Amino acid sequence: MSIKIDYELCSGCGTQDEPPCIKYCPGDLIAVDSEKEKPYIRSERDCWDCMVCVKACPFNALETRLPYQLASYKASLKPQVYQGRIVWQLKDARGKEEVFELKTSG
Numbered sequence: 121m122s123i124k125i126d127y128e129l130c131s132g133c134g135t136q137d138e139p140p141c142i143k144y145c146p147g148d149l150i151a152v153d154s155e156k157e158k159p160y161i162r163s164e165r166d167c168w169d170c171m172v173c174v175k176a177c178p179f180n181a182l183e184t185r186l187p188y189q190l191a192s193y194k195a196s197l198k199p200q201v202y203q204g205r206i207v208w209q210l211k212d213a214r215g216k217e218e219v220f221e222l223k224t225s226g
């Protein structure tokens with residue numbers, strides 16, 4: 121599995137030296153393409169799908185693509201973090217969406 125970046129939603133985080141997706145990836149797997157001024161993942165196979173970058177993106181531009189064996193091609197999972205809750209958006213291979221909302225302590 122790996123993340124997918126939606127370049128329509130990604131702002132590049134403007135003038136920030138280190139956009140949140142880069143800052144918080146524990147594996148240092150995301151870098152900025154200096155020409156496009158947008159991030160990319162250096163090595164998809166090294167991503168272990170912790171989703172820290174997905175949660176950190178303020179523009180909801182990242183998602184986790186679920187593996188074919190688990191959920192078929194194009195299925196995705198996107199957590200969004202809010203004060204006191206987390207919302208999980210699950211999209212199956214046919215595009216059907218389900219949303220799960222859980223309370224959190226933070």
Ligand code: SF4
Pocket residue numbers: 125129130131132133139140141142158159176177178179180181182
């Ligand atoms: S945090 Fe989100 S909007 Fe900012 S550069 Fe990364 S993917 Fe793009």
Ligand code: SF4
Pocket residue numbers: 123144145146147148149150161166167168169170171172173174
């Ligand atoms: S899912 Fe985790 S390991 Fe993979 S790129 Fe994002 S922060 Fe890094």
